Amino acid sequence: MPSPLGDIVHLHTAHASADIAPLAAALIGLEVDGVELAERTPATRIPSHGHGIVLAPWPNRVRDARWTHEGVVQQLDVTDPSRNTAIHGLLRNTAYRILERSENAVTLGATIHPQHGWPFLVDTRVRYTLADDGLTATHTAHNLGAVAAPWAVGSHPYLRVGDTPVEELTLEVRGGERYLVLDEKLLPTGEADVEPGGPNDLSVPRGLGALDLNLAYAGVATGPSGTAILTAPDGTRTVLWQDEAFAWLQVFTPRDFPHVASDGSETPSLAVALEPMSAAPDALNSGQGLAWLQPGNAWEASWGIRLERNKD
């Protein structure tokens, strides 16, 4: 049977391997030195809980699936009817084209055409490059239309540190002293300072078992040293890093994620999505982090995941 994910692309280096699906350009597995850094999506189904999918041309939710562009109300499709929002962009049901491929890298492309609530033409690409210590994802957008187009992008990977149950990991988020306050529809109503030592304070590593978060952090630390760090009891770490363009990080800790064990069995488990975002939730309305691409202009930024171990 063909996979509902499309023809899966397997990348490898001497020490690492990754699997990428054309559907939503999703990261469906990542392993370094035998340590799984991301949850695995089996080839028999689409990603659960949005695992690994690319969120473009906006991450997270648009309030009432509606925004205003130059005085004209734009009505998007309602893709989260329970909250009446448009969630995670326009490409989650799209199989990207494979544009370029080597042993350790693949470039996928998808054009976003003018449609309900989004009157723009933007060509998008995602390049995954695997190295011996981890994976880099590079997102590009190129405005092919005749008018300036809004652009934001994110990604939705659920990360782990090998077989260690997620409850036993700690999570640290660097920077991110402010977070977006959400209403009951999970849409931002404003920004607030993270209260030191409070339930949202991840500036010092916190045990994930005690966390219950679905929260966007603003102004997180960017650059190669890392934005978010998951640490196992033995000190092994999965590090998420983000370019300056990815100034937001959504942290989501569902307890019903179908974790796939090494024997292929699935158990509903705690999982942690660490979602690099170039803009805030509801950015089409707030403008926060939204890039405007002039006709012919392009945008590019990267984030990545790597494994770190304590030196013996």
Add this chain to the structure above:
Amino acid sequence: MGHSAGEEQGLSTITGVGERVELRAGSAYAQIGTVGAVLCALRVDGVDLTEPLAPDVAPPPFCSGIALAPWPNRVRKGRWVLDGQVQQLDITEPSRGGALHGLLEFAEYEVRERTDASLTLGATIHPQHGWPFLLDTWVRFELADDGLTVTHGARNLSPRRAPFAAGTHPYLRIGAVDVADLVLTVPADEYLEVDEALDPVAWHPVSEGTDLRAGVRVGELALDTAFRGLRPADGVTATLTAPDGARLEVWQDADWRYLQVFTTPIFPRAGGVGTAVAIEPMTAPPDALNSGDDLVWLEPEQSYEGRWGLRFHPAHPAG
């Protein structure tokens, strides 16, 4: 109105409806966009038979020319039930709360086969909100001297059986004749009453305003109405006739038992808005995912194909 298609103007590789592929057969010309498998233009002897889509316009206004799959028309509240489980589709028509015209309206089809006069486009429908199936679908266009044949197909790539229905959404015309002055004939015995969300209430025998069996001027119609009980002669399920006697026929396979007719006085054209008429062959009625009426159920690996087409008879045939 002038020809807006690209053969005179040159085409960019990517437009708002994807690549625009041109077909030619004798004096006939068609242009198809890869997004939504949209019929952008159809002409015979320079006579526009559909509302042409200008090169810089996207998405097509009023769904002009797009393929409708895996269902045509609306799914009530975007919700249906499969094996006892509620399936919630994305709401693609928020003003009425439903899921309209399937899942491929903005999908970029791939070009699978192409000759001077024919084109096959393919698109995979992946499992998604409210639709737990993997389907390969295709649309094949074959241009002839006197018109166009369109084949819609699907193959179930899922390990479980999957529903399928198809339709199409062309706005028809005959050259420069005001669409309001065309006479529309549809040999249908029943029409579908709908509620304020345009969802089905009941089928009734056609009566004044819906009885098109003897032909009615489009300018006198106000329809967004599904018809069944088609009694086609030679497969012809609708005919537009111009004052000079020129005729445009719509035909559909015998298992395409439905036809939607939509009239609007505000269709946007280069010169301003005006009357237009969409004549939409369908394999299944509105809300078929809920009623089950004429839904095709494909077993794993099973395929379906069905056809409709347009045929033009000029008033004064050459020769």
